[in-house]
Amino acid sequence: MALSILCIAGPTASGKSARAVEEALARNGEIISVDSRQVYRGLDIGTEKITKEEMRGVPHHLIDIREVNEIYSAGDFVADATRLIEEISGRGKLPILVGGTHFYFDALLKGLPAGAAINPEFRTELEKLSTEELYARIFSEDARRASEIDPQNRRRLIRALEIISSLGSVPPRGSTTPPFGTRLNLVPEWIVINPPREELRARIDARLKQALGRGLIDEVRHVREKFGLPGQGDERLNELGLEYKIVGEFLNLEVELPSGSSTSKLFSALSAKLWQYARHQKSWLKKLSREII
């Protein structure tokens, strides 16, 4: 059975969430968040999470479903989104997927290798090998994957070996649609929001200013405290995205700097990082536009 869904993609601060709510109200929809960080409780300001009021009564899914010390992966997303799409469609409503994590869209629509779950022990084991050794191993076990993978990207290398260890080889791209990945036959309609450079930059800065005013720094402090020792949370902060990483670094420095003196530095550092991120998203969008036309 074919299911219609509406996908709304765009870079950070482009106004996706508000647009999604409008579409939902107009077309009797429910919203599924496609955002790797909004799944975590406590990350509200840094992820620009939509507020209750802004939801205007439209049900939102996949927000606040994990603790920050838990891991949520693209595989989890595919499973959750698949389930939700069925449920929402079953109610006769339109599933609307909105978010900036374009990889999740990719994973849902094109599928991921099934039967190759994360294996933490195996990863720890592989972590001990040098990058060259990792690559050599892929080369001997799956030459096809070796030919396309980036030999320097340890994270990918390790994941590839993880897949190889449970499936024998990494399934070629494109072959990961059923029986791999989602079992639904999805018919996506796209809305791509891609504001011009200058406008987006201005929106990013305006939003950042607001976030700082709303207590972003305190939020990061709280998140970090959840991990106990200061040093322990830093690695996780990095995984939670640049606001958390940069502010975390700022908090580490703060004791040594005269108070307040570095706030404008923090702003410009964050603004630059946010813009970098927006550019990465734009590059996904470029690819996406090529594919959906």
Place this chain on the structure above:
RNA sequence: GCAUCGGUGGCGGAGUGGUCAAUCGCAACAGACUGUAAAUCUGUCGGGCAUAGCCCUACGAAGGUUCAAAUCCUUCCCGGUGCA
């Protein structure tokens, strides 16, 4: 005013006679993306061109020493610090 340390690419910061258009980091720009994805990784990054190469202009300014200087010497300008 005297003493002292320093002035290097958009920024920070190496280099202290030749292999230097100058390690590295940041920013900028381009790109990749198969279960951590705001993560992770790659390329370019003084200017010009026929771009695995060649040419030009560069290490505060002006002179000087040397076959050869960002590197040594002199004077000047600017900044930090100490003493008056």
